[in-house]
Amino acid sequence: MMQSTPFSSTASAPAPSSGSRSGVREATGALVLADGTVFRGRGIGAHGRAVGEVCFNTGMTGYQETLTDPSYAGQIVTFTFPHIGNVGANVEDVETTTPAARGLIVRHDPTAPSNWRSERSLDDWLKMNGIVGLSGIDTRRLTRRIRDGGPPVGVIVNAPDGNLDIDAALDEARAWPGLEGMDLARDVTCTQTYSWRETCWSLNDGYGVQDNPTRHVVAIDYGAKRNILRCLATAGCRVTVVPATATAEDILSHRPDGIFLSNGPGDPSATGAYAVPTLRSILQTDVPVMGICLGHQLLSLALGGQTRKLERGHRGANHPVKDLATGKVEITSQNHGFAVVPESLPEGIVPSHVSLFDGTNEGIRLQDRPVFSVQYHPEASPGPVDSHYLFDRFMEMIDRRA
Template identity: 45%
Template sequence: MSDASHVSSLTDLNSWMKANGVSGISGVDTRALTVHLREHGSQNGIIHCFDDPNLLNLQELKSIAMAPIAPPVATELPHLKSYQVSQTGPRVCVIDMGAKRGIMQALSALGCAVHVVAGRDDFVTQIMDLHPQGIVLSNGPGDPHDVPTDIIEQLRVLLRRGIPILGICLGHQLLAITIGAKTVKMRHGHRGSNHPVYNIMTRTVEVTSQNHGFAVDAQTLPENAEVTHRSLFDGTIEGMRLLDYPALSVQYHPEGHPGPHDSHYIFKDFVNLAKAHEW
């Protein structure tokens, strides 16, 4: 890495990274790496310092499809957390599987009384005590099949209560699993803030922000689910709604933090469902 060149610089990037324990690489042919991933699909990678690369057995590295990533990411909040309480809007519970703050901000901006509940243990009891008018299944990392079965069973309980549900990213995948569908690891994951998605209901195209390596298997989707959005890159499912419950979900990030705001209407549609729900 080159030395600092700006007149106000106090140190160079390499020294700063070493001082702060930040890993970095340089001198990599990124074009060749891009071509390799395009031709061979997503792969495991590692940044490591060693004199003899033969001492590291790369074959022993686990595939992300087998690594239990998602469950530990569920927030360790020991109690219910109120994000921003509104006296006039519908009560909405966000089940936190690693939620982005932009989701709570988008709901609050629409006047919702937002409460965040940890996506672990017995969250159904906490949620029912609040008498919510809507429930959001948040985003999160990893393979959705690594989420414990007791979490899926609790989601089934909430779904059968008839409370409006919105699933986002991982939440979209978990909603699909809850109704009996399966998910698959993608050959090329969707990463970036410029992914075009076709809205089947309105026949319009939306530019979306995405960050996922798994997708709902369209062949396993039951008849009570209707696909509402598809990727214009590879045709994978990007959104769905249930025909027998007030539930909808999207694979991308409609909050767009960061990213485009073409899909903010998803929150408005959900809030309208929540307003119509009465206990």
Template identity: 45%
Template sequence: MSAPSPAVLVLEDGRVFEGESYGAVGETVGEAVFSTGMTGYQETFTDPSYHRQVVVMTAPHIGNTGVNTQDMESRRIWVAGLVVRDPAIRPSNWRSQGDLQTALAEHGVVGISGVDTRALTRHIRDRGAMRAGIFSGQVALESVQSLLARVHAAPQMAGSALAGEVTTQQEYVVEPVGEHRLTVAALDLGIKGTTPALMAERGIRVHVLPAATSFDRVRELAPDGVFFSNGPGDPATADGEIDLLRQVLDARIPFFGICFGNQLLGRALGLDTYKLPFGHRGLNQPVLDRATGKVEVTTHNHGFAIAWPGGDTTQPVDTAYGQARVSHVALNDNVVEGLTCTDIPAFSVQYHPEAAAGPHDASYLFDRFVETMTQAPHDPPRDAGTEGKGDQDA
């Protein structure tokens, strides 16, 4: 491997960090965010939710376990760029099939190493997530003013519709492990491979569908439940997906959403969403499950959240689909981390119960989805004449 070249990280507010190239040499621009996970970096980098984000790893030593084909959550590395302090010289793990720097280069991911990631994380925490560019090789020698102009020319995350850029282009099916018990239509908004695998372990046949799938196609599958995955972008831009979800709720088909799917359930119910100052990202976020009183340590990756009317998350709100409650709440900042509907079979969480690297405190939510589907009527409407909110009074 050739010697690293000079590299610079230029933040939207003009702050500059110098370092060395790591991964591909060139330039990249995205939203700078930090992730506090100390393990599972490969799952993070291959999570489509990180599309168009420059990820700062707060753990100082990255790459020590290498990379392997089993830990890929999708078909490629999705992060727009990577910032690390101390990359491993060589991987040392019995599962390793290669080193991280080579994998980044093969996927064209521009990174920078040798950065004081503690200072950078504190800066983002104080100033908020912002656009940033990583520039290495010859381009790193250009003036800061020139590089900063490229950062400012990049689109902001707020207002960006990105699910269509990461979704599958063709439907595919993940077959159940053992006996087929249930069928789920899963809308891929940036789905991770572990999600349908965990459903399959519970006897579920999972039809993974493109983000632009119509309700007619969902109805053809006659699913026992509908699932909306995690994904990147601003939920306020997802008009088509929200319209589909409302038709699912009208039909009373059991629904479960994760992350982006949680935000879309909120908007389908008539709630607003907003951008968090610097978001929640990492494997160590405490969340309270109000149904059980249990505190879960959970994995997060979200920069948007649901705005709860009135601000008191202990109080339910009335929606077009009946009452909705906050089922889970973040203990660090009281952000809404889950919704449950009282009058229709629908619930969602903002975090990741499918986190392959752990923790696994929230994996029970897939069992809750199974329970919701088995308790619901198994006759979703098959023709347009049976649709509509009027069915809720039946």
């Protein structure tokens, strides 16, 4: 069994730093939870501190895509895989202009990168993007804490001088309200409408350009990842991206062949205050609609369903989901802390996918209209490509309407 390093102690209340006697290194970083638990370790990345909901991600690869996923706004990400940072970082693997994750927690100090695509170390990339990091703590213990008690509010601190100020961090953690009731889509959405033409990456050519689109899709940006837009472009679409606050009139004025509802962060009930009326107006038309993640939750709310906060959330690239229509199981990439309550869905709305981890809803479809959504990320960045067929399904719906 892997042993904790000397400076990864935990306590039920703030404790002094471990000092330097007997070869024990001075703690330069800490995670302070709102219940008073303190995890001490080594600070990495940007100096300072940040508050957020502490979650864990089980992915073994794709840490840069994860940290730049807008769905992680308001969250401090703990990776359960111990070796994070080995392949460094580059400009191609970012999923949004400004990373939204508030902090990073890893077991081991990131090593020097060893990958032909690397342009800088993970530590340098964290500093460049203002992300506070912490290494050297017992991430298995923290993960069990989240698994058993739910994602706590915490403050992550990186203080190279060793002045962690645990009391101030504890006060900040206890004052933060948490994600329930918080609309974060406004923080990560685009500020104006734009067009997207870039297609998916390939080994020999990198990213391509869609020069001959055969369909036009409007994507509502609740916190869209770039690879979602690339998948739409690769499928033959001219993509127009609009802000989360766009009205139905704004969206339909682009005369789309289909409408895509993106992923995003925060509480769907809070974002639904302005998104649901828009979606209800869109649903009165016959334009095909596809939603994922937050878009799936908002679509369910617009149809009369309800959402709830999950006890621990689903975050990783190894989540098995069953397609109830075909019986096939696909391994999916997921990142969400809320879920649709299937029992709340009105008649005519069919649950289409289910999680094989905990039985929660993973998708819906309408019986009488070309509308469907899933809770997971079919664009696979990072993650497996089992769910790319959903983009083909969306294209088929558009083509049948043409």
